Amino acid sequence: MQIEITREFIEQVEEAIERQDKDFILSTMGEMHPADITTVLYELDTNESKYVMDLLPPEVGAEILSDLDYDIREDFLDYFTSAEIARYVNLMHSDDAVDILNEQSVQTREEVLALIDNEEKAEDILDLLHYEEDCAGGLMAKELIKVNLNWRVTQCIEEIRRQAEDVSRIYTVYVVDNRDILVGRVSVKSLLLSKDDKLVKDIYNPDVISIESFRDENEVVNVMQKYDLEAIPVVNIQGRLLGRITIDDVVDVMQEQAELSRQLMTGISENVEEDDSVFRISRSRLPWLIIGMVGGLLAAHFMGFFEKDIALLPALALFVPLITATGGNVGIQSSSIIIQTLSSNAVMLENFTQRILKLVLVALLNALIISILVFSFSYLFRQDLTLSIVVATALFSVVMLASMMGTITPMILDKFGINPAVAAGPFITTANDLLGITIYFGVAHLLYNL
Template sequence: MTPESVDIRKLAQNVEALVDRHEEDRIPELLDGVHPADIAEISERLDAEDQKALFENLDVEVASDVLPEIYEDAQEDLLEHLEAEQLSGILGEMEDDEIVDLLDGLEVAKQEKILALFDPEDDLNLRRLLEYPEDTAGGRMTTSFIALHQDQTVRDAIRAIRAEVEEAEDYNFIYVVDSAKRLVGLVSMVDLILHKRGTTLKTIMEPDPIRVTTDQDQEDVANIAKKYNLPVVPVVDAAGRLVGRITLDDILEVLAEEAAEDISFLAGTHEDEEAHRSMIRIAGVRLPWLVLGLFGEILAAMVMSRFESTLETILSLAFFIPVIIALGGSTGMQSTAIVIRDLATGEITLRDTLPRVLREIGIGIINGIACGLLIMLVAYLWQGNPRLGVVIGLAMLAVVVIASSVGAIVPLLLKRFNVDPAIATGPFVTTSNDVLGIFIYLGLATLFMRWL
């Protein structure tokens, strides 16, 4: 199958048509052989009613692969409206980390209703997993894995795989533990194939594999997986005992989430936006940033009004205000974006703070001189006043240097105080640079007033 060969839109229309004609029972036939990830996309094009009809008619095994892939809003709707029997069938086929992801968004009462569908043992395991914060390794991990003692053999491993593999198919490794259940090695499936059945795991394992602890932030986990190219990351508790593993789907999801979060915060939106589809709700998600910006800029307006007499004397000073604040804003955004990105990918750590800030200031000085000279020339040619050019050029240099420092310092400061640096948002940095920029520019102009 090449992924292009699936026409999501067409299939969604066909599902709608089947529901309209009350032929829902033909849905499985229509979607036979379509990948669950594609069915998830199809379901996202349907309204709530059709979506319910789709899930009621899908084979539970397929439905269990589709459910974790759809919008959170739609998941909640389905959890609420599907028949208990149908739901329990679907959940029974799902991995524990997927179930926990579903439950994490729900109110406690609704969680309880769904937990009641499980037998006591599974229920206890799920409750334990629910206790880990959502965005940690513990909150992301699945507890289904194959672990054997290091003195066991390839033969034992193959037996264990035979016993387990009905449940989950994405095993690339088995884990090796010592008598205290501490993770001491891993063995790939290829290793099992290549070695004699009587070989002990200890002799063929890769010792001391990379692992994370349950309390590690999901972003760290994803970055570790990326750095070391790991499709699966084992999770240990504080005592080093193997308690779960984080699989590729979660690693890819977290990497995408974090990138989307950085982009969203820079732009003053919010990554959760995509979970909603109503315009009013999306507008509501974006509005707070706009209102914050609005009040910040009113501060800029008030600063400007303090220089009313300067502006009355030389109105052409006002013309250059957009230039000054836009360049301050852009420089600040460049520094912020690079620092946020490098913090996210682990390129820089807090110990590099000072050299990093100095570097951004250095870049700001170089570009401030370049832009200052340019605007000086333009102001002179346009307004015919070389002294005005000098004042504007100096203001530009000051604004660009200050903006690049603010842009670099704010995210690093937030990181130091353990706040996600991505919320040192573009809008915040831009607005504060606008206020500062107007103050510096009109302040300088007022100082040099008599000379102009």
């Protein structure tokens, strides 16, 4: 059931909680999709949300907890006892369960683990807790359907029936040999299409793309996207089947990455949203503002060396914003293109010299066009030939250098294993400002003293 959640409904829910009206809550929210209930909970106080959670069936609560943003979930779960958490974790997929346990203190984690009554689940969770969160092992769930190479189709259907309770989405049935080594896959479709007494080894597909548990989450995203997979099996270094990663986790990773690069580009250093507290939003923005401020003060310091030139010819100062803005724009454009190339799985086969040559040509073309335009306009505007030549020449040099910096900085960062997207933000803008001003006044000083 798709419903529209209105301000009025939230108020009704709040009033119902106030007067402890369980019937109202259950009759309105009992039939809702867990994702819609989550939307409602986001609008309530933590105490109110806890009240609602306690009324809902534990299966629904488990789904809601699995979907919550991790920072909100961490705070929310402080309101639950270890026994309550265990009851929900018991009903979750192993990957979601591990995510939640990783957010808890060591003590709570141990308590919850001890309270999980499904032994197989507890074992799966313990197993998954060993993996780093941002590698393939940290993304996988243990729930999957696997069949042996030597089984018959009937046995496979039996196994699917048996496992179906735990595995909410089947996607692919994995085929393993007697040592549990992943050797292929077989689709439910082909099991349905085959005679009951056929052997798996006669109908399975040995082409199966898998990923090792220690691979980085970015690699998981790239492989799944490239081969258009909705699930990928995870194996250990010997090829033994450990678990599987499903497309919904990959969508989450993609979103996190988009979010991260947005933050890096806009100079916001924490994961904030508009509804966070004033102090949190303020704190997330200050680091970059201060770096920008230091850059600005350095720029003032550099310009100080040319204070005499400015005193003699104040018109020089008028073009400082043009120089810094153009340098900034060119730098961001260049870094953005190279960052995208670095992050896409494009094979970078064109060799280095060719690429630098192309980059120089693009920069040259744009620098020429912009300089000619600025020369014409500034001449029309001030009728001062020398000044126009100074501005155009400086701008030309700034565009060339900002292009180089914008391209080379991300490449260097990438070589050293730093996310190159950090270069697309205030950092490169600040560096370009300093560079632009130095070039501009340097050129002016030279040309006027000729």
